[in-house]
Amino acid sequence: MTSKPSVLILGATGAMGQYLVPLLAESGYRITAVALDQPGTVLTGVNYIQANAKDKKIYRELLGAGYDGIVDFLTYRTGELAWYLPLILNHAGHYMFLSSCRVFDDREHPVRENSPRLIDSSEDALLRNSDDYSIYKARGENVLRASPHRNWTIVRPATTYSLMRYQLVTLEAADTVGRAFAGKKVVVPEQARLKHATMSWSGDVARMLAKLLFNSAALCDDFNVATGEHHSWEEIAAYYRDICRLETVWVDKEDYLRLISSDPCNPAPRWQLEYARLFTRITDNSKILAAAGMRQSELMPLYDGLKHEISRCPRNTVWPVNNAMDEYLAARHL
Numbered sequence: 001m002t003s004k005p006s007v008l009i010l011g012a013t014g015a016m017g018q019y020l021v022p023l024l025a026e027s028g029y030r031i032t033a034v035a036l037d038q039p040g041t042v043l044t045g046v047n048y049i050q051a052n053a054k055d056k057k058i059y060r061e062l063l064g065a066g067y068d069g070i071v072d073f074l075t076y077r078t079g080e081l082a083w084y085l086p087l088i089l090n091h092a093g094h095y096m097f098l099s100s101c102r103v104f105d106d107r108e109h110p111v112r113e114n115s116p117r118l119i120d121s122s123e124d125a126l127l128r129n130s131d132d133y134s135i136y137k138a139r140g141e142n143v144l145r146a147s148p149h150r151n152w153t154i155v156r157p158a159t160t161y162s163l164m165r166y167q168l169v170t171l172e173a174a175d176t177v178g179r180a181f182a183g184k185k186v187v188v189p190e191q192a193r194l195k196h197a198t199m200s201w202s203g204d205v206a207r208m209l210a211k212l213l214f215n216s217a218a219l220c221d222d223f224n225v226a227t228g229e230h231h232s233w234e235e236i237a238a239y240y241r242d243i244c245r246l247e248t249v250w251v252d253k254e255d256y257l258r259l260i261s262s263d264p265c266n267p268a269p270r271w272q273l274e275y276a277r278l279f280t281r282i283t284d285n286s287k288i289l290a291a292a293g294m295r296q297s298e299l300m301p302l303y304d305g306l307k308h309e310i311s312r313c314p315r316n317t318v319w320p321v322n323n324a325m326d327e328y329l330a331a332r333h334l
Contacts, residue, residue: 004028010053011073013039015162019206063091069213071096078136081143089149094214101158103138106279113222132271153212154222158283162202163312169233169277177310178319180246187325189253191278192233198283200227201305211292226283227299243307249334259324
């Protein structure tokens, strides 16, 4: 009997990896799961390796084993692309590269796979020539498309929530659920209030990835792996209030940026806000649904997904404290 294909998953304990590993294991694939930390649940038949996969010696050793498929959740900045991507393409039957819907500009709604990307269309020359997340992800896509290899697939999640990943505008878990559990309010930018966002449940995204893996129709193609559901950030804030009693205070974006970044010279927080969360993020997911044989009605509604993932969050988690936000609220008696 022919054995099932072997699959290497790099970054296996992250938001999507924690759902993808069991999905592929249940299908009988021979899984090697690599991550910096230990998995929350150890599955029979999965080879777990705790290591820094971007250590070049370890990277070479991992790829030397040879895999039928590689799902890559690692992040490669511009200066790393030329070393890592050609090597991994040489050692995979099917290579899945994690890009992001953040590569897209705000010029087309809904966002489709062929919508304009910031790297090509932004009027901000500093951004286009930077090493911002939206830019180096797009450069990674460019490297794959220019490669002589024809064994790759580009996948672009939208904002993806999971256990310990609870986003609100640019805030993450410590400043959303962490503050809610502590009975504290949270500051969010007024300019984002009515902007629509796409937030996808990691379990659904993992299903999409599993359907694309070893799918010949996915080779040399790109897919926005996301829900088609969208809500304003004000509506999403109301979900958090209902689910975990998080109270939001809407302030000007300049106040907000001062509270979330201690370095005024670092443009990354501003770019994430202005070139992602203040964009209209409505996603056309018809291409991935067709390729995966899925329907939008099968996907987790946002309210239900947030409620599920927040209910799993340990109440005794020790969260980093945003003292600047606490002081700002106290000074204004909010």
